[in-house]
Amino acid sequence: MKMNKKSLLIGIIIGMGILGMANLVFASIGGNDKPANPLGVEVIVEAGDTLWSIADRYNEKAGMSINELLFYIQRENKLDSAIVHPGDHIIIPIK
Incomplete structure (x- = not known):
């Protein structure tokens, strides 16, 4: 199967979108144990x-x-x- 430039560009854009969403998901899971503004x-x-x-x-x-x-x-x-x-x-x- 031969890939043309248009298909390659679409694949790169979709891949970047998936990586961007994964980054947002993992960032929201966090690792920050201490709240920025403690309640009190x-x-x-x-x-x-x-x-x-x-x-x-x-x-x-x-x-x-x-x-x-x-x-x-x-x-x-x-x-x-x-x-x-x-x-x-x-x-x-x-x-």
Whole structure:
């Protein structure tokens, strides 16, 4: 089968379109584990802070009870326990 210039050009255009779409699909799957804009405010734990005191400070702004916010902070920040240390960065949801 002999390919003329027109068929070759159409094949190249279709191939580029398929590669472009595949690139968009794989780019949308991502690999970025950290959201660009976290949902909330970042708090840096200071000396004397506990997770309870931080939850107590922000619970009204977050629209949650202290216990709900405490649980949320632990879950969303992937904390193994309620122990935090000065310098830790945690995200607090603020509506």
